[in-house]
Amino acid sequence: MGCALLVTGTTLWAQSAPEPETSDVVKMEPPKPDWFFVDGGWNMPGTSIFDGGTGKMKGMVETRRLADFAMDPSGKYYYVSETIWSKGDRGTRQDMVSIYDTVDLKLQAEIAIPGRILIGSRKNNFIVSGDGKFAYIYNFNPTSLVNVVDLSRRKFVAEIELPGCASLMPNPGVGFSALCSDGTIATVAVNGTKSAITHGDPFFSATDDPIFDNFTYDKAKNQTIFLSYTGLIYTATMGPSPTVSKPFSIQAAAGIRPGETKPLELNWYPGGRQPMALHRPSGHLFVLMHMGEYWSHKASGSEVWEIDLGAQKVVKRHVLEEPMNNIEVSQSAKPLLFLNGEEGTAVVIDTANWEQKHKIEQAGAGTITVAGAS
Template identity: 45%
Template sequence: MRQIGRAFGMGGIGRMRQRISVIAALLSAAGVQAQAQTPPRPPELPVEESDVAALPVLGPRVVMVNTNWGSTGARLFDGDTGKMLGLIHEAQLSNVALDPAGRYFYVAESIWTKGNRGTRQDMLTVRDARTLKVVREIALPGRLLVGTRKHDLGISADGRYAYVYDFDPASSIIVVDLVRSRVLGRTEVPGCGLSAAIGAAASLSLCADGALAVTTLDARGRGSVSRSESFFSAENDPIFDNFAVDTASGAAMMLSYTGLVYPVDASGEPKAPTPWSVQEAAGLPRASTAPLAVNWLPGGRQPMAWHKPSGRLFVLMHMGEYWSQKEPGTELWVIDSATRRVLTRKKLKHKASFVEVSQDAQPLLFLNEEETLWVLDAATLEQKHEIANAGGGTLTTFGPVR
């Protein structure tokens, strides 16, 4: 050992021990530092659970925009907040209506097994009004495929019957028992179109000879048709098909291309109404059908809304010639239907083709053009919301007037 000690030297062993101690201390410090620099572990996240959001109870200040043409659904908007509430999925050229009790949405739609061809299937799809999930499907023997029409599907005031307008092979109304989920039958309405529900067991149609047709159901759901005398010219001054009708009472307000208003009472035997002119209500001459005669005329796809509690009409008007009925409105006329006087004429910042009003005591007014929805205070006509990308199409509020 003494020889080994002499070879290495006692001092060399001590220095080696010192170096080992220093190295160990450095490694220990590095480990502590590395541990200190290690980020803390994130907290464990709760496990996600799948659920289905539910819509609020749909009140009168909710509006539905049904584009109906190349769209994936009808959109629901809250008029107070301007926020979108939900989307009702539908096939192209579908009609959507709400159960008067607010329990279901009914969608009259058609699909093909191969997309644009194959076996055609016509059905009335029933969706829960809160979750929008499909509750059931009722097969239909047919239906008319046409866009931007509100009155190709009607729901009775008590929610028992649906009236689906069809044109296969002739003009007819398919009656569906919504309680038993089955088709009761088909009633032909020769020369007439549309199927706006009135009362508990009747449907209103317009006819090519200028008359009204009312289809009334008996206890077994079989329909019989009664007609009024002719009161308008479908060839020279037709009526806009998206008219306003109060399902509960059978009252309706109809508007012609020249601006004649027809107050209709279809609660009993249909009678020919006496018209009055919106131009004369504004102190202007009645519009003419003569070529090149320019006047203020109603225009758009849904040019008139009716607030039944106040009796006010909201009409989209434009300056043009006869047969310019598809031109969107540049002005909004507010008319008292009782006194037949124009109360307000508002120049619109943006043209509009669709107008609707809520049926509550402080109503909202909805205007639509292309993909934009405007929400106004119906009393002051002050704009409350401008909603982009809302879709463009027929407007429906969830009150008694459709």
């Protein structure tokens, strides 16, 4: 350590010189089962990474407003489908998939893609195949289509026109499927730059009882779980020709009157931007519910209902301390619920005793993602 002499009157004092600062970079671990990722939404930048066990922030992935976030199934990369301009909010427009490693959060690559629709809070606009090799990005420029990106080679592959369809879901061994406005599931068999599109039979009415587009997918069972505005739960088994089971009412599963489309009929209805979360190991679905009437699907949830999908029964109703818009659940053996609301406050709830473990101010108001959810 260096030393300097300081003269004060007739006394000599030895004064140590400060040591020079040494900068370093903290490395992260790959994503853990109890971590959750919160999109900042409209008012906050980035996608923040939190440890659900401690409630502490681990880091942040660079995401712009209305970007879509996805995770590599192997835990090596975070993917962002985004649009940027050379001068902030104007100038040359660039549409791309950006790739970040999960340990240093450093940008690894940018894959240019044709124009994409600018819309937020839709998790199924951007999905990654179960083997992590391909990404599918919903696009509306000017027609409804899907961009296919080869993540292993890090290059754009093809545009696939998909009129009247959006809200994508994985379909292993085939390609992907999408929810369509005519009430069907479109299945796209992808073979390089070529594709074949088929439609199943209609199973819902987009005008009478639409389906929330933030639905969930279970990779182990190769099933997609849908929820309608009135509270009907559908299960689709994926494949070359997906099949959809007969729906059941979430309200009836709780022992009350099923949801209706009649005006001014008060009942419990699902709502929020990301209204449900699936704990895949147990087959339990967690749904944000509120008291309202039909077409109140954007209302925040005042309760969380836990549904055993196999038994078609609501096994728990939990009253929230404040209304919430987005919900996810860890895929760990002892699941944690992650929720946030309009003001960007996030809470962590232990489903073993339904106690609130953490409350995190300014965590973000956008959609929530967890590891192992696809």
